[in-house]
Amino acid sequence: xxxxxxxxPILILTSAFGEGHNAAARNLAKALHQLDPERPVEVxxxxxxxxxxxxxxxQKAYFLFINHFPGLWGAFxxxxxxxxxxxxxxxxxxxxxxxLAHTIQTMRPAVIASTYPAYNHLLDHLHGRVNRPxxxxxxxxxxxxxxxxxxxxxSDLYLVPNEVTAQVMNEAGVDRGSIRxxxxxxxxxxxxxxxxxxxxxxGRPPKVLYLANPGQKNATRILRxxxxxxxxxxxxxxxxDEDLRKELQKVADTLEKxxxxxxxxxxxxxxxxxxxLIVSKAGGATVQECLAAATPLVMSQVxxxxxxxxxxxxxxxxxxxxxxxxxxxxxxxxxAFSHGANVWKTWEANAWKTGxxxxxxxxxxxxxxxxxxxxx
Numbered sequence: 353x354x355x356x357x358x359x360x361p362i363l364i365l366t367s368a369f370g371e372g373h374n375a376a377a378r379n380l381a382k383a384l385h386q387l388d389p390e391r392p393v394e395v396x397x398x399x400x401x402x403x404x405x406x407x408x409x410x411q412k413a414y415f416l417f418i419n420h421f422p423g424l425w426g427a428f429x430x431x432x433x434x435x436x437x438x439x440x441x442x443x444x445x446x447x448x449x450x451x452l453a454h455t456i457q458t459m460r461p462a463v464i465a466s467t468y469p470a471y472n473h474l475l476d477h478l479h480g481r482v483n484r485p486x487x488x489x490x491x492x493x494x495x496x497x498x499x500x501x502x503x504x505x506x507s508d509l510y511l512v513p514n515e516v517t518a519q520v521m522n523e524a525g526v527d528r529g530s531i532r533x534x535x536x537x538x539x540x541x542x543x544x545x546x547x548x549x550x551x552x553x554x555g556r557p558p559k560v561l562y563l564a565n566p567g568q569k570n571a572t573r574i575l576r577x578x579x580x581x582x583x584x585x586x587x588x589x590x591x592x593d594e595d596l597r598k599e600l601q602k603v604a605d606t607l608e609k610x611x612x613x614x615x616x617x618x619x620x621x622x623x624x625x626x627x628x629l630i631v632s633k634a635g636g637a638t639v640q641e642c643l644a645a646a647t648p649l650v651m652s653q654v655x656x657x658x659x660x661x662x663x664x665x666x667x668x669x670x671x672x673x674x675x676x677x678x679x680x681x682x683x684x685x686x687x688a689f690s691h692g693a694n695v696w697k698t699w700e701a702n703a704w705k706t707g708x709x710x711x712x713x714x715x716x717x718x719x720x721x722x723x724x725x726x727x728x
Contacts, residue, residue: 549625549628592616597614643703650684671699
């Protein structure tokens, strides 16, 4: 192995259409730095860089559809899965293709790891599928319900979060030899966070954390119903959506019990690990981070198509449940902690077995190995 090759950087490509893509990219970069501190690693959202304001408009449209018109979004997602011509249409993103070509020429990466499937199709458009000057690795951020766009573009290696997803992709025509089950790249910190939480009991009320999805239309009603549950310690957070935070705070101010309402949480891994139960949407990153923390999850929203597999994974493993109305969410929380928290104890034990807190490290090792680079 030449010293020149050992210095070549790793390029990680992501997109902000769903937090799972960005989370996987960030955590993979952290793990790569831990394993190989001297190797340059860049995380880039080239669609955001290439399209600027138009990209932000597309993001807003995406969140509008998943929150207010989920049926239409589900139909569109299904159409993309069936449409055999979709990969060829990627050529219309000429500005993005030019920026990707320039980035590759300037960086000369040894590996391009993608957490968003569109990049593989751009690479096919630019470089074809053979004799590329770099290796490609795709980090699949969904479970079970895998859109064909993930694997219809060329990739030298696919990293998937669990064995059942590997089986689904193999049945869809992906060679099993090009699939590795690594676990989802959750923050490496989860490897140290597990095992420090005490079970609820006398003097230790269950800690419930409600993660409100920005734009979720029934978020205030969910908080109100959760706030009426006796015997729990309740917190809520809503990311950087300041308008939603104010609305949630108004609800919290009307309730008798104190509720901590927050915006962006810089210590989210620690909060997930210290909570006994999370209420949140079934996003790929959220589900996998809860499993990594061995923290059960009540899924308050499941986006048709892309999140259905995440929900199926969690419910089949009996690590939580789906409840999408304010009333059923509150009922699920009460049920989890009733009769000595027997349901919660079952969920927690199963989450311990299902989660992969070392997913980022496993993924980083595979990225380095695929390019023939030394694993530090």
